[in-house]
Amino acid sequence: MSTAKQALVRSLRKILPEDAILTEAEELQPYECDGLSAYRCRPWLVVMPWTPEQVRAVLALCHEGGIPVVARGGGTGLSGGALPLENGVLLSLARLNRILAIDPENRIARVQPGVRNLAVSEAAQPYGLYYAPDPSSQIACTVGGNVAENAGGVHCLKYGLTVHNVLGLSFLTVAGEEVSVGSGGLDGPGLDILALMHGSEGLLGVVTEVTVRLLPFPESVQVLMAAFDDVTWAAEAVAGVIRAGLVPAGLEMMDRVAIEVVEDFVHAGYPVGAEAVLLCELDGPVTAVEEESARAAALLRQCGAYDVRVARDEAERRRFWAGRKAAFPAVGKITPDYYCMDGTIPRHRLAEVLTGIERLSRRYGLEVANVFHAGDGNLHPLIMYDASVSGELQRVERLGDEILALCVAVGGTITGEHGVGVEKLDGMCHQFDPQALEQFHAVKRAFDPEGLLNPGKAVPTLTRCAELGGMHVHHGNLPHSELERL
Amino acid sequence: MDRTSELKETIEAAIASRRPLCIVGGGSKNFYGRRSQGDPLSIAGHRGVVEYAPSELVITARAGTPLADLEQALAAEGQMLPFEPPRFGPATVGGAIAAGLSGPRRPFTGAVRDFVLGVKLLTGRGEVLSFGGQVMKNVAGFDLSRLLAGSLGTLGVILEVSLKVLPRPAVELTLSREVAIDRALDTMADWMGQSLPLSALAYEEPLLYVRLSGTERAVASAADRLGGERLAEGERFWESLREQQRPFFTEGNADLWRLSLPPAAPAPDLPGRMLLDWAGAQRWLRSLEDAQKIFRAAADLGGHATLFRSRGARHEVFQPLPESLAKLHRALKEAFDPHRILNPGRMYAEL
Ligand SMILES: Cc1cc2nc3c(=O)[nH]c(=O)nc-3n(C[C@H](O)[C@H](O)[C@H](O)COP(=O)(O)OP(=O)(O)OC[C@H]3O[C@@H](n4cnc5c(N)ncnc54)[C@H](O)[C@@H]3O)c2cc1C
Ligand SMILES: Cc1cc2nc3c(=O)[nH]c(=O)nc-3n(C[C@H](O)[C@H](O)[C@H](O)COP(=O)(O)OP(=O)(O)OC[C@H]3O[C@@H](n4cnc5c(N)ncnc54)[C@H](O)[C@@H]3O)c2cc1C
Numbered sequence: 001m002s003t004a005k006q007a008l009v010r011s012l013r014k015i016l017p018e019d020a021i022l023t024e025a026e027e028l029q030p031y032e033c034d035g036l037s038a039y040r041c042r043p044w045l046v047v048m049p050w051t052p053e054q055v056r057a058v059l060a061l062c063h064e065g066g067i068p069v070v071a072r073g074g075g076t077g078l079s080g081g082a083l084p085l086e087n088g089v090l091l092s093l094a095r096l097n098r099i100l101a102i103d104p105e106n107r108i109a110r111v112q113p114g115v116r117n118l119a120v121s122e123a124a125q126p127y128g129l130y131y132a133p134d135p136s137s138q139i140a141c142t143v144g145g146n147v148a149e150n151a152g153g154v155h156c157l158k159y160g161l162t163v164h165n166v167l168g169l170s171f172l173t174v175a176g177e178e179v180s181v182g183s184g185g186l187d188g189p190g191l192d193i194l195a196l197m198h199g200s201e202g203l204l205g206v207v208t209e210v211t212v213r214l215l216p217f218p219e220s221v222q223v224l225m226a227a228f229d230d231v232t233w234a235a236e237a238v239a240g241v242i243r244a245g246l247v248p249a250g251l252e253m254m255d256r257v258a259i260e261v262v263e264d265f266v267h268a269g270y271p272v273g274a275e276a277v278l279l280c281e282l283d284g285p286v287t288a289v290e291e292e293s294a295r296a297a298a299l300l301r302q303c304g305a306y307d308v309r310v311a312r313d314e315a316e317r318r319r320f321w322a323g324r325k326a327a328f329p330a331v332g333k334i335t336p337d338y339y340c341m342d343g344t345i346p347r348h349r350l351a352e353v354l355t356g357i358e359r360l361s362r363r364y365g366l367e368v369a370n371v372f373h374a375g376d377g378n379l380h381p382l383i384m385y386d387a388s389v390s391g392e393l394q395r396v397e398r399l400g401d402e403i404l405a406l407c408v409a410v411g412g413t414i415t416g417e418h419g420v421g422v423e424k425l426d427g428m429c430h431q432f433d434p435q436a437l438e439q440f441h442a443v444k445r446a447f448d449p450e451g452l453l454n455p456g457k458a459v460p461t462l463t464r465c466a467e468l469g470g471m472h473v474h475h476g477n478l479p480h481s482e483l484e485r486l
Numbered sequence: 487m488d489r490t491s492e493l494k495e496t497i498e499a500a501i502a503s504r505r506p507l508c509i510v511g512g513g514s515k516n517f518y519g520r521r522s523q524g525d526p527l528s529i530a531g532h533r534g535v536v537e538y539a540p541s542e543l544v545i546t547a548r549a550g551t552p553l554a555d556l557e558q559a560l561a562a563e564g565q566m567l568p569f570e571p572p573r574f575g576p577a578t579v580g581g582a583i584a585a586g587l588s589g590p591r592r593p594f595t596g597a598v599r600d601f602v603l604g605v606k607l608l609t610g611r612g613e614v615l616s617f618g619g620q621v622m623k624n625v626a627g628f629d630l631s632r633l634l635a636g637s638l639g640t641l642g643v644i645l646e647v648s649l650k651v652l653p654r655p656a657v658e659l660t661l662s663r664e665v666a667i668d669r670a671l672d673t674m675a676d677w678m679g680q681s682l683p684l685s686a687l688a689y690e691e692p693l694l695y696v697r698l699s700g701t702e703r704a705v706a707s708a709a710d711r712l713g714g715e716r717l718a719e720g721e722r723f724w725e726s727l728r729e730q731q732r733p734f735f736t737e738g739n740a741d742l743w744r745l746s747l748p749p750a751a752p753a754p755d756l757p758g759r760m761l762l763d764w765a766g767a768q769r770w771l772r773s774l775e776d777a778q779k780i781f782r783a784a785a786d787l788g789g790h791a792t793l794f795r796s797r798g799a800r801h802e803v804f805q806p807l808p809e810s811l812a813k814l815h816r817a818l819k820e821a822f823d824p825h826r827i828l829n830p831g832r833m834y835a836e837l
Contacts, residue, residue: 184748184788245653288704446817
């Protein structure tokens, strides 16, 4: 142990119980990476406080010593946001996992940041209430991590992202000062720092308490599954449903590759051989769901679905969803490795972009499965590869980069929900010009002048962009313009 | 018309001469916030819908576009601004975002900031920056677009904004019934805890008003379940509430306060008359009580207060911030507007 580290550990022991400090190699190893295992780093030190007061003390101590700190929730992040540092503290919030209050009268829950997403709904269930944001990782990811990533799930088309479902936050600044934003009502005084904290990837503060909004269970839920023999039609059906004034609770799509893999894995009853499957969930009062399901079914047929099935009962509804929810692990079964992309596009460019991804996939000779949140244009192309083949990861990264450039070129963004982390720093150079990036840095400095919170993540330095030759993609002025596009 | 370069030059000149600017949209909100200082910077003329794709549920417009124009374009496609900002007068899109105020639909579909997807912004350094975009999900970089909602022009001039819109419900129906004010809160909480097609819930003594929105049969069956008198011109009621044309707002001399509270919070111990909106989470108070007492009462109940309209002095309009939060406000101001050119003092004296 270096002397600096020894000194820090000694100071930490004065403010934390013994079991809150991990220093041994085998204790540190599980924290080497988050959900994006391609990036790893053995943490210098892991600290796991039990109380917000201990978190505060750790931050104050690190701030005093100029030691960087990376917050970590469930470690399910997919962009390396919780990647540790060689010379800083990995601050795990996992032990701050108490549900502090469920207030059915005001339909809110106050929770600590390390509470798992699904645990909130479980605790609210006896009151007929639930917490709407449902990232697929909801059994493992934490509410604090959801705030930091502004996580969304299949229901966010209708019920919004994390930012739409959080009413208040307490966080600690880098210096350990407590700040509360929002309120028990629907807004707070002053600037909307509550909104700013969402998606800030642990760069602005460490979230120590979250007040979330709870909703009554919908009286009725129905799911339709529609099969198409042309991806383009499925994409148009998405636009058609929304244009007709329906706001489904979820609208998810899978392409041929994904359907086959999933069907093999969970036997969800998907029509193997279809080029695309759409799942459309409607919820609300019984009568509304009946009327809307009938309309949706008719619309989907009009848009070219050759088979539309309405789940006959709860068991079938669950089975339809089981396939979608198991898509990632199913792909994981058939390929040694896969790389999950995350970009958002305007819905009306869906067909174009899918065709483009297919063309790129052929050119790179790498298979891509598409499972995604079609209702909000959030794509998750899964690139299958074998990391043990030398050079293949680099090829995957190039393909991934091209897919993201495509998203930006059609008016979309390089990340819809997984965040920038370390993974997409270069993508940021494509999407933002230097002045905008400098504005991000200015905001970062407003919260953390010395840059000690999660340094090196989320916002690239201008030098990095310059070295990359990254430029602002503007009016089709693409990087690699010599390459074939749509 | 796009007036970006002209607005940018005005800011640069203001920086050079150190003369603050007061951003004026439609000027419909001069009564709101602390008094403006500085030379007027009019956004008028910087208008027009830039892009509108109904199947995307997104509309992009320049900040000086009258709200009325925007709503007309949306209505023609059967869509709406879900946060229901007041429609009357010369109010502009930029002003509505900067003011960040939302109408009766707020608890059911969301606030102004919830529908902001992207902005083009002119900072106090005279830089034109774009953040966010036109897609529903986007976590690239800090969410500076939503931060601008409700910032009252203190961080930058909003040049253009992309907003998520929603389809208009097929049917809307308003019911009213007579109840005592303390019963009103209970009833609202009870209904809010059920799966009902609600879209507004307000109480103006002695009547409780509920608006139902959705498909025909869903609205009809909810109406049967809830009971009460059907209002022939329901929409008229919500409009007069939203635009503060009801006698509660127009009669008398008392200050108009807006209390934002947990919906089930008991009535604050303050003298004056009260009107409830947002299912109890937004309460309007006509009172001559001292500002400090009102701020304290709101904070004690877990919320905050705003002096919305007053004939008197407008020094303390917004709930005072604790020092840790105030410090972040000053730092953010510095990050966007280091020369303090834009709307200084409009929100807080030091902002
Ligand atoms: C199988 C799988 C499916 C997924 N599906 C989805 C999905 O549908 N939608 C979606 O949005 N995401 C999804 N994700 C990504 C991931 O689950 C989310 O980003 C989640 O919000 C991360 O939460 P976490 O607690 O695991 O955070 P971590 O991975 O621990 O951390 C993520 C980031 O948040 C910061 N952070 C964590 N806690 C705090 C805190 N208390 N204060 C400040 N900063 C903090 C970290 O520093 C880091 O930058 C999926 C991941 C997996 C593995
Ligand atoms: C319940 C309720 C009642 C309301 N009652 C009224 C009412 O009675 N009368 C009324 O007029 N409004 C009322 N409003 C709100 C109002 O209609 C909107 O906020 C309005 O759209 C303001 O627009 P404006 O263009 O007139 O703004 P202005 O009055 O011109 O400006 C408002 C604020 O925004 C700033 N601003 C304006 N444009 C920009 C820009 N482009 N970039 C940055 N900052 C900018 C200004 O500097 C100022 O601080 C009410 C809202 C609610 C929720």
